[in-house]
Amino acid sequence: MTMTKTEAIARLDEPETGAKVRRARSPRSWSDIALNIWGILVLLFLFAPIIVIVIYSFNTGRLLISWDGFGFDAFLTILEKPAIQNAVRVSLITAFIAAIIATALGTLAGIAMARHPGKWTWWFLGLLLFTSVTPEIVDAVALLPWMVFLGQDLGLSMFDDGIVRLSIGSSLFATAVVSYIVRARLVGQDANLEEASGDLYAKPLATFMKITLPLAMPAVLAGFLLAFTLGLDNTIIASFVQVSGTTPWPVYVLSAVRSGMRPEIAAVSTIMLVLTLIALAVVALVLKRAGDSATDIARTMAGG
Structure with a gap:
């Protein structure tokens, strides 16, 4: 069915239809093209080093900077070096414990x-x-004598353990992040359900467990996963508070650089990058299933 000229003009006068037609016909200005190109260049500037390290993790050469060919030798080497396995294990354990500490403290603070x-x-x-x-070097310098004081002067032997030291050190910044996220989640939600629970003579603990905590649970899970990823790369604090036998992966890499970067270091870095991306994807999925929009997800993850 064709429209007459008068009907077409009338449709153009409609706000939504007219705007769509004008947007479809208006050519892109040079400023839009320039901004798109600039955005692509910024993304390349940010992600080019990561792309390079991922590519070189498949290098079969002896040194990272010497490309000999494509293969999975670097990933197989990880299974043959106990030092690498121990460093990765320590990092994963401390990141998990630090995430638990940060989530417990940050959730209560945020609520x-x-x-x-x-x-x-x-x-x-x-x-x-x-x-x-606060710069991490300041936290590291402050934590070292504090841990020594607690472990040796006060006789609390747990603070002489490397895992405990690394976990506490990694949980400092992560606790603040979880607090921001949980607070941002609950501030935007009405407290009517909790008030109704109190009016029905529910005990405060029951209200917290059955209403408040479920409302905050998406943010709690998101905070836990973010705290876990933050605990994987706490290089400065880890290098100060570590003890012999519990060297985390960032400190291992830092010491390995002095003798030359090897492809297996890039391989483990790639694996940790994949773990981080998976954790962030799970965070976004949890928040999306909770009914948050893309803007809400970004705001919650940023603690806004």
Whole structure:
């Protein structure tokens, strides 16, 4: 069915239809093209080093910078070197324990800030922000004598254990991140359900377990996975607080650089990159299934 000229003009006068037609016919300006090109260049600048290290993880040469051919020799070498296996194992264990500590503390802090706001909230947020922006070298220098004091002077032998030291050190920044995420999740949700639970004479613990925690659970899971990924690469703090026999992967790489980078280092780095991407994908999936939009997911993961 064809439209007359008058009907076509009338459709163009409609706000939505007219805007669509004008957008379809208007040519792209040079500024739009330039911005697209600039965006691509920025992405290449950010991700080119990662792409290079992933490619060189399949290098069959003896040294990382000497490309001899494509193969999986570097990944197979990981199974033959106990030092690499131990470093990866220590990193995974400490990251997991640090994520548990950060999630437990950060979840309670985030719920408290969201459900009991007041002047103290801004002071507490300031302290969390201070923790987030403090240079890691400062935290590392402060943690080392503190751990020695707790372990030797006070006789708390657990603080002489390398896993405990690394876990506590890795959980500092991650706790602040989890607090931001949980608070951002609950601030945007009404507390009517919790108030109704109280009106029905439910005990505070029952309200927390059956209503508050389920409401915050997507953010709790997201915070746990992010804390886990943050705990994998805590190089500066790990290099200060580690003890003999519990060398994490970042410190192992740092010491291996002095004798020459080998392809197996790139191979393990690629595996950890894949683990990080999987964790982030799971975070996005959890938040999406909770009903969040893409904007909400980005805001929650950033703690906004």
